[in-house]
Amino acid sequence: MTVDVDEARIRERVAQRRQQRRDGVDLWVELDGLDQPAGVVRAAADQTDDGARRWEVRPTTGGAWTWLFDVADWNQRVPELAAVLSDMGHAGSISVPWVDPWFHRGSDVPFPTAYLTHRVDPPADEGPFNAHGVPEPRWGVPEPATERLLTHAVAWALVPGTGAHVGDVVRTPVQEHDAVPLISPLLARRLSNLALASTPRAGGELRRSVGFSPFGQTWWIDLDRDADPTALAEHTQRLLLDHAPDLQFGAVHLTYPGTDESEATTTSVWRRHPHLWSAYVPDAFGVQLVTGHHLARAHDLSRWRVTEVAEDRWLVAAHDLAAWFRPLEPSAVRSRQFPDPALRARAREDFGVMILTRGTAAARRPQP
Known part of the structure; x- marks a missing residue:
């Protein structure tokens, strides 16, 4: 059982966050059979290198909203998290949330x-x-x-x-x-x-x-x-x-x-x-x-x-x-x-x- 990483979409989101002068990036972790996987993702993140400081996980539904605080080595950290989840016996994916990361357009009507x-x-x-x-x-x-x-x-x-x-x-x-x-x-x-x-x-x-x-x-x-x-x-x-x-x-x-x-x-x-x-x-x-x-x-x-x-x-x-x-x-x-x-x-x-x-x-x- 494996947890796949959507590198293309994550790379795009990292670029967007850097344009916004953000040091971190938001991710979305889905695990088969778990509607609210935040607890599992948090446990896995704690097993990664310096995971307690590098990751924030929120108890969302349908997947776990997850924030990586430093994107300098995201292409190492995200696969590391995926590997820990896979070793724990889970299958699923790590991608990005559906929410548009850009500011909403200002209205032309009051x-x-x-x-x-x-x-x-x-x-x-x-x-x-x-x-x-x-x-x-x-x-x-x-x-x-x-x-x-x-x-x-x-x-x-x-x-x-x-x-x-x-x-x-x-x-x-x-x-x-x-x-x-x-x-x-x-x-x-x-x-x-x-x-x-x-x-x-x-x-x-x-x-x-x-x-x-x-x-x-x-x-x-x-x-x-x-x-x-x-x-x-x-x-x-x-x-x-x-x-x-x-x-x-x-x-x-x-x-x-x-x-x-x-x-x-x-x-x-x-x-x-x-x-x-x-x-x-x-x-x-x-x-x-x-x-x-x-x-x-x-x-x-x-x-x-x-x-x-x-x-x-x-x-x-x-x-x-x-x-x-x-x-x-x-x-x-x-x-x-x-x-x-x-x-x-x-x-x-x-x-x-x-x-x-x-x-x-x-x-x-x-x-x-």
Whole structure:
């Protein structure tokens, strides 16, 4: 019994990772008769030269996602792993995961995006802090809320007919039953562009995506090009309601998925001051979920639909969602002409000092 090595595909993946300035390469190990072979692959890797440090194995389904940390001698290390597995009595193959290793193409069309910030424990203003007095980045969401969030994210992102993966540039294939235990450990690492996403297995644009950032931030995007933008915004708004008791803030706004451009991303001031998220908002958006602390700072919300959706949680939504989410031309969003600048200016007046400014942030720095 032997485990074969697909040298051609691995060589191609190594070249791709080197172009991305990655020192390692992702592999996919399939063993006959084993749906989740990670334990066997881990045991085999530990028998190779310096295997405990050179290999990472994740408990994926249908094969074992395996990372070789140093590709300088991959053409020796991979056959060595295959030989150990063969000597253990296994047959199968070592190739590469189906997931495209390149970044997803940026969208040329803006989509309604749900932005959620979960409550963290301990609160951000309790530290730990870095040398500049800024809270150190961490996930921070209590385990029960994280479990609810991940379970929902997996069910929401895995659209029928697609394949799903989690990661940044390096992506691990996931299925509905194994995604939560695969994502959870990644939240404890340095969060940078971590996302759960679904795509057609044949390639192409993202279908749905959930991004994760420090202090309980998530972005949920449904890239349904056939849907009416206003209907999509209303559907996306449900995410805020589903998680309302666990949130300290939420919003729905337009973004260009896969790019740095957006109609209203959270401002740099907002993102640098997580200890103020439960009392201030980043800007005036068409849909927001806020607390009583937020509402106490509003100037006049009589032109808005304000609905209590959970204890101390209110949904503040525009009466005309189309004015916020249905541009006549996508370019109007990119040029900041949609929503109408006058509409945005009035909304900012309505929200008043609820919106976080540089001056407020400077005056309310956390005390390490």
